[in-house]
Amino acid sequence: MELLKMKQESQEIVKTVGDAVSVFTVVGTLIEMLPSVAALITIVWTGIRIYETDTVKDLIKRWKDRAK
Numbered sequence: 001m002e003l004l005k006m007k008q009e010s011q012e013i014v015k016t017v018g019d020a021v022s023v024f025t026v027v028g029t030l031i032e033m034l035p036s037v038a039a040l041i042t043i044v045w046t047g048i049r050i051y052e053t054d055t056v057k058d059l060i061k062r063w064k065d066r067a068k
Helices: 002-030 036-051 054-067
Strands: none
Touching (some): 036 054
16 A cells, blocks of 8 residues: 555656656747747646646546437
């Protein structure tokens, strides 16, 4: 059980670091310091984070349930 808790904490740390990098990438792109590829990576990362939210997961589940 302790190992599972450590794994979840590690995942949260990685997500937080990814979010911070994402924000810095957006700011850097807006002031034209970073290439467009960095902006694309940020958009993908942000999309993944939004997809992981409980709200989106619930919406997708509802859509799948209605399709059945």
